[in-house]
Amino acid sequence: MIVDKKGKAQRxxxxxxxxxxxxxxxxxxxxxxxxxxxxxNLPKLNLELTITPYLKQQKWQTTVxxxxxxxxxxxx
Numbered sequence: 167m168i169v170d171k172k173g174k175a176q177r178x179x180x181x182x183x184x185x186x187x188x189x190x191x192x193x194x195x196x197x198x199x200x201x202x203x204x205x206x207n208l209p210k211l212n213l214e215l216t217i218t219p220y221l222k223q224q225k226w227q228t229t230v231x232x233x234x235x236x237x238x239x240x241x242x
Contacts, residue, residue, distance in 0.1 A: 168211065182210055191222040191233070200225065200233035215241035 167175045189203035202224075204217040217239050224235025 168208070168213075176211075178208065183208055188216070189222075191219075191225075193225055193231075196231065198231070202233065213241070215239050 168178055169175050184205075184207040186205040186207075187201040187203070188205055189201075190199045191202045192199045202219045202222055206215040206217060207213065217237055220236045220238060225231060225233050
């Protein structure tokens, strides 16, 4: 769902979204490559966003290792 400034919600379907991986980060410990930077486009709403991490190395090492961290979003 996309919600506009006035609170109106619009359903978005998976085939309407364009998502491209722009960058990876590789863990020096495990050699696993994590996608960390994305281009998100929604042409029907003229929405183009770039999602970028503040830091590349934001891997959590717990029972299950995964990448999670602070990001910035830019675009229009």
